[in-house]
Amino acid sequence: MKAYVFPGQGAQFVGMGKDLYDSSPVAKELFEKANEILGFRITDLMFAGTDEDLKQTKVTQPAIFLHSVILAKVLGNDFKPEMVAGHSLGEFSALVAAGALSFEDGLRLVSARAMAMQKACELQPSTMAAVLGLDDSKVEEICASVDEIVVAANYNCPGQLVISGSVKGIDIACERLKEAGAKRALKLAVSGAFHSPLMEPARQELEAAINATPFNKPVCPIYQNVTAKPTSSPEEIKKNLVAQLTTPVRWTQTVQNMIADGATEFVELGPGNVLQGLIKKVNKDIAAESKQSL
Structure with missing residues (x-):
């Protein structure tokens, strides 16, 4: 079984x-439609901007979504997913690629999500840190011992977990994690505490947008971040998408469940090859490749 994953x-x-x-009229048309919907030429920033341009949340999230989704659309009949999943923002790409959301609605939601997250970040100084070389349960225990908001945010692969919380909380947690034997506990260059309770204002804002958007049954099951389990129910998909902003991305468990349910090959669609690497760390024997263009 072929599984497609989205970064x-x-x-x-x-x-x-x-x-x-440059090579596909279909892609060109979709990119130009995206420029119209967003109200600025995101293509100029994607194709010839600077790293700083691309780091703005209002640009980053739609840019990654567009690269992934347009690639899936251009693949046409060659894109036949039997299961899909996406990492955080990538879940929206997966839903559009699998037909649960239209291209236009997916882009509007991603843009709304990016803006809502940016606003939530500005309300309170917060950050994230990557923790390497400790069991998940130990990381969870140390986060719970800190008298600030600090939670596990991304279960990326065995021995790699990202934590999220207040700046003070993350600083304290990083010290305690190093004392407990973590190989690394390194703050990330992010603008806020994604997938933590500090994203509650963004969750409320996104919930209204999601509830106002029509969702269809996808062509195959989607394994969602919140549960790491497959679903094809539009109502369940919406509920999990809303919850995703304040709860962890269970990527390790998602990949394990997809393999247990018969996935024999993973294809990562979109920029980079991060997910391919994480999948190999979850199960070194599974076939995984990344595809960025035709």
Whole structure:
């Protein structure tokens, strides 16, 4: 069984998607439609902007979504997913690629999500940190011992977990994690505490937008971040998408469940190859490749 997976924030690079735009009339039309919907030429920033341009949340999230989704659309009949999943933002790409959301609605939601997250970040100084070399349960225990908001945010692969919370809380947790034997506990260059309770204002804002958007049954099951389990129910998909902003991305468990349910090959669609690497760390024997262009 073939599983398609879609990357999240951090996978962006200058030049992303340009070869699709140049080589496919379908891609060009979709990129131009995206420029119209967003009200600015995101293609200029994607193809020839700077790293700083691409780091703006209002640009990063739609840019990664567009690269992933347009690639899936251009693949046409060659894109036949039997299961899909996406890492954080990538879940929206997966839903559009699998037909649960229209391209236009998916882009509007991603843009609304990016703006809502940016606003939530500005309300309170917060950050994230990558923790390497400790069991998940130990990391969870140490986060719970800190008298600030600090939670596990991304279960990326065995021995790699990202934590999220207040700046003070993350600083304290990083010290305690190193004392407990973590190989690394390193703060990330992000604008806020994604997938933590500090994203509650963004969750409320996104919930209204999601509830106002029509969802269809996808062509195959989607394994969602919140549960790591498959669903094809539009109502369940919406509920999990809303919850995703304040709860962890269970990527390790998602990949394990997809393999247990029969996935024999993973294809990562969109910028970068981060997910392919994480999948190999979850199960070194599974076939995984990344595809950025035709």
